[in-house]
Amino acid sequence: ARLSNDLRQAIIRDELFLVYQPIVELPHGRLAGVEALVRWRHPEHGLVSPAVFIPLAERDGQIMEVGRWVLEQVIHQTARWQREYGADAPTKVSVNVSARQLNEPGFPAEMEALLSAAGLDPARLVVEVTETAVLGTGVALDVVRRLHELGLSIALDDFGTGQSSLSLLVDCPVTWLKVDKSFVDGVTSDSPQAVIVNGLIGITRGLRMQAVAEGVETAEQAEWLYQAGYRFAQGYHFARPMPASDVELLLTLRD
Numbered sequence: 001a002r003l004s005n006d007l008r009q010a011i012i013r014d015e016l017f018l019v020y021q022p023i024v025e026l027p028h029g030r031l032a033g034v035e036a037l038v039r040w041r042h043p044e045h046g047l048v049s050p051a052v053f054i055p056l057a058e059r060d061g062q063i064m065e066v067g068r069w070v071l072e073q074v075i076h077q078t079a080r081w082q083r084e085y086g087a088d089a090p091t092k093v094s095v096n097v098s099a100r101q102l103n104e105p106g107f108p109a110e111m112e113a114l115l116s117a118a119g120l121d122p123a124r125l126v127v128e129v130t131e132t133a134v135l136g137t138g139v140a141l142d143v144v145r146r147l148h149e150l151g152l153s154i155a156l157d158d159f160g161t162g163q164s165s166l167s168l169l170v171d172c173p174v175t176w177l178k179v180d181k182s183f184v185d186g187v188t189s190d191s192p193q194a195v196i197v198n199g200l201i202g203i204t205r206g207l208r209m210q211a212v213a214e215g216v217e218t219a220e221q222a223e224w225l226y227q228a229g230y231r232f233a234q235g236y237h238f239a240r241p242m243p244a245s246d247v248e249l250l251l252t253l254r255d
């Protein structure tokens, strides 16, 4: 309850901030995009993980304000990169959207208003949703379809760990399949996870989607994934989540 009250003040007191984790192209590791991840610097407890406060905010409804703040920040940052770096700007910026936001029928209109106010091309933005969030109700699937119609692309996050319904890949306009770290962790051993990660490449190819391997931590995993057909990856082996200014350093250093 304390933390929940504190979160109410966090936006006003400017305690939330965003970091961006590079998504890279294999095998060379060229920057393909970034994923925005929210952080909370609590005045007493220091950094509070979104793994703690996002579920909390989902339960008490504050996710609507937190989610809106995240979206505004991401859209402004992306528009600024587009203006200042043009063709060299991060091609795609991903933002995580929670179940509550997806169940808000007004969400696509809110998204459209924010994009047009910032003059941002919707094609720059990727909305990351989880299987569980989309499967909840008919509203969520409809909202996802409308976001796609606006020109945003959709990423299915943590794929394989939710209520993995393959029919979702049929019903939902998914462009990016983000294969969860828990599977990627097992690729270099003779494991069921390796078989699944291998198999998902065939599915994404056939369905004209792109697979992204999440949580890549070693060169061996990166090499294995490349050999298996993966062209996109994300993880500490390549880069940790970083402030926007560090992303700009990468942009100026890029080829």
Ligand code: G
Residues within 6 Å of the ligand: 036, 037, 038, 049, 050, 051, 054, 070, 096, 097, 098, 241
């Ligand atoms: O960044 P980190 O690995 O600590 O994130 C932990 C969890 O919080 C992940 O599941 C991630 O998707 C989620 N998360 C991070 N930032 C956001 C955000 O801006 N919105 C939502 N809804 N979830 C986020």
Ligand code: G
Residues within 6 Å of the ligand: 021, 037, 096, 157, 158, 214, 215, 216, 217, 234, 235, 236, 237, 241
């Ligand atoms: O649920 P989602 O995939 O959005 O969560 C992404 C989270 O995973 C972020 O909090 C990010 O900090 C974390 N992350 C990204 N790459 C790695 C990695 O290589 N190893 C570990 N342990 N965590 C990672």
Ligand code: MN
Residues within 6 Å of the ligand: 035, 096, 128, 157
């Ligand atoms: Mn994500």
Ligand code: NA
Residues within 6 Å of the ligand: 157, 158, 159, 178, 180, 214
């Ligand atoms: Na994920």
